[in-house]
Amino acid sequence: MNSEPDNTGQINPEPLSLDLAFFGKITASVTHELNNVISIVEQLAGLLEDQLCGAESGAPLDTEKVKSVQERIVLQTDRGVDLLRNLNKFAHSVDEERRDTDLNELAGNLYQLSKRFADLKNINLEMEAAGESIIVRTSPFLLQQVLFWVLMAVISSTPSDEVISLAVVPADEKAGVKISCSTPIQWSSEAERFLKRAKVLNSRLEAELIIKESNSSIGVCEIWLPATIIKDVF
Amino acid sequence: MDGIRVLLVDDEEEFTSVLSERMQTRGLIVDVSANGQDALTLANEETYDAVILDLAMPGMDGIETLKRLVKMNPDIQVILLTGHATLQKSVEAMKSGAMEFMEKPVKIDVLLEKIQQAHDKHEQLTETRIDDMLSDITKRMGW
Numbered sequence: 001m002n003s004e005p006d007n008t009g010q011i012n013p014e015p016l017s018l019d020l021a022f023f024g025k026i027t028a029s030v031t032h033e034l035n036n037v038i039s040i041v042e043q044l045a046g047l048l049e050d051q052l053c054g055a056e057s058g059a060p061l062d063t064e065k066v067k068s069v070q071e072r073i074v075l076q077t078d079r080g081v082d083l084l085r086n087l088n089k090f091a092h093s094v095d096e097e098r099r100d101t102d103l104n105e106l107a108g109n110l111y112q113l114s115k116r117f118a119d120l121k122n123i124n125l126e127m128e129a130a131g132e133s134i135i136v137r138t139s140p141f142l143l144q145q146v147l148f149w150v151l152m153a154v155i156s157s158t159p160s161d162e163v164i165s166l167a168v169v170p171a172d173e174k175a176g177v178k179i180s181c182s183t184p185i186q187w188s189s190e191a192e193r194f195l196k197r198a199k200v201l202n203s204r205l206e207a208e209l210i211i212k213e214s215n216s217s218i219g220v221c222e223i224w225l226p227a228t229i230i231k232d233v234f
Numbered sequence: 235m236d237g238i239r240v241l242l243v244d245d246e247e248e249f250t251s252v253l254s255e256r257m258q259t260r261g262l263i264v265d266v267s268a269n270g271q272d273a274l275t276l277a278n279e280e281t282y283d284a285v286i287l288d289l290a291m292p293g294m295d296g297i298e299t300l301k302r303l304v305k306m307n308p309d310i311q312v313i314l315l316t317g318h319a320t321l322q323k324s325v326e327a328m329k330s331g332a333m334e335f336m337e338k339p340v341k342i343d344v345l346l347e348k349i350q351q352a353h354d355k356h357e358q359l360t361e362t363r364i365d366d367m368l369s370d371i372t373k374r375m376g377w
Contacts, residue, residue, distance in 0.1 A: 028318070032290065035317035036246050039339040043252040046342055050259055072248065122292045160293065 018197055022145045029116050030087045037080040044073050086112045093140040101143070103134040103227065107168050107177050110144050114151055122160040128167040133230040134175040142205045143225075147177055149198040150211070150221040153191035154179050175227035176208075178219045186214045235346060236261035238353045239281065243273040243299065244288040244315075256342055262349070270294030274302055277310065284333075284352035286345070289316035289323060297326055304331035309359040311352035315340060 047069050055061040089109050111127035118125035136143075147166075154164055163182040169175065187195070195211055198221075202209045208224040240257060244250045245268050254264040265280065267273040269291055277285065285303060289296035296314060303310050313334045314327045324335045333355065334348050 032317040035338055036249065039317075040246065040249050040252065042339040043249065043256065043342070047252055047256055050256060072252075076248070120290065120292050 018145070018201060019141075021197075022148060026090060026113050026148075027087070030083055030113065033116060034080060034083050037076050037083065041073055041076050041080075044069050044076070082112070090144070093144060098137060098139050100135050100137055101140045103136050103175055103177065103225075104129040104168050106140055106144060107147070107166055110147050110151070111166050114148060114155075117152065118155050118164060121155055121158070123155060123158055124161075124163045125155075126163060126165045128165060130168040130170050130175070132170060134168060134170055135228045135230065136175060136225045138207070138225055139205060142201060143207070143223075146198050146202045146205055146207065146209065146223060149194045149201070150209075150223070151179060153187070153194035153198070154181060154185065154220055156190040156194065157185040157188045159183065170227065170229045171224075173226060173229075174224050175229065176222050176224040179221040180218045181220055182217065184215045184217045185220060235350060235353075237263065238283045238349060239263045239265075240349060241265050241267065241273060241276055241280075241282045241285045243267045243270065243285065243291070243296075245269060245291045246288070253342075257346075260342075260346065270296070270299030270302075273299055274306065277303055277306060283311065283356050284349045285310060285312045286315050286349075287312055287332075289314060289319060289327075297323070297330060300327060300330050300332055309356060309363065311356050313345075313348050313352060315345070 048066065051062060051066055051069070086109055090113060108127060108129060111125065115125050151164075151166065158164055158181050165180050167178045167180070169178050198209065198211075202223070208222075210219070210222040210224070212220050238261070240262050242250050242254055242257075242264055243266075247268060250266045250268070254266050257264045265276055265282075267276055271294055273285070273287070287296050287300060287303075291299075294302075296316065300312050300314070303312060308331075311333045312331065313336060314324075314332050315336045315338060316323075317338050319327075319335070319337065327335050333352055336345070336348065
């Protein structure tokens with residue numbers, strides 16, 4: 001990954017530990033949610049078993065009930081497939097150091113992977129893709145990391161029941177991801193730690209990272225990169 | 235298991251919905267809560283033989299809910315039922331007064347066995363507490 005040996009031949013621990021912290025946080029969150037999906041499917045299968053046991057003991061089989069349980073299983077498997085797809089895309093983000101990346105897709109994937117962190121704080125996380133395709137040549141893994149830590153900083157500083165929006169914004173020959181909040185926020189001490197991580201990582205990404213002072217709500221964090229904007233694709 | 239009263243606390247509504255249905259089929263009386271705060275309100279109004287509690291929930295987390303439940307009622311029997319938990323979390327839960335720490339997914343028979351144990355322990359603690367109170371009254375009254 002990004003852990004290049006320094007001139008003493010030692011691996012620089014800071015970027016590596018940041019990369020691992022990011023990987024760990026995402027995979028722990030997604031596998032926790034996948035575990036929930038499996039637990040629900042297991043109980044739904046058990047409910048079907050209960051119905052069949054009842055039928056074997058002479059009770060009439062409630063076909064409507066069986067159909068409804070089957071539909072609930074399908075909903076959960078769809079949820080599981082989405083989670084796995086997002087996790088797989090995330091895992092492949094380290095395949096190449098730099099590549100042409102669709103910013104809408106990258107931000108959308110990060111939104112899916114981060115939503116649970118906002119949910120746990122009763123914060124509503126929203127995503128707004130740009131109405132055109134935006135291609136940036138970058139390290140998708142690094143860009144996701146910078147976005148993730150600034151998003152964690154905003155989540156940790158936002159009160160419950162508020163809304164955080166993640167918007168992909170095109171502008172001339174560059175494009176940005178803008179994080180805004182429904183209320184002015186005060187950076188928490190935890191946020192300062194997350195923002196420090198984002199800044200360290202951004203020095204490797206070389207994007208323009210804008211972090212507003214406390215009491216801002218619109219565009220509290222923005223990250224801008226040179227971009228190719230392809231209009232009228234939708 | 236007829237009449238055993240259980241409080242199920244988990245923000246995964248589909249999970250609590252299907253699990254409570256299966257428990258009710260087996261004769262248990264089940265109340266459901268999607269967060270720690272509502273669980274505390276319910277536990278304040280009703281006596282439960284067992285509380286099945288998730289760790290990761292929006293707002294008040296499982297450990298904090300557990301601590302408050304135990305403070306409210308030291309006899310309460312809490313079974314933590316969660317996804318992949320760390321050893322550190324499980325130790326913290328047991329130190330905070332949990333009766334049992336279980337990982338999802340769980341077979342209903344295994345969970346019911348733990349609920350039965352919680353019920354028995356709760357009953358035993360209640361009896362001991364009543365005996366202690368009676369003994370205390372007897373002493374005070376000089377009977």
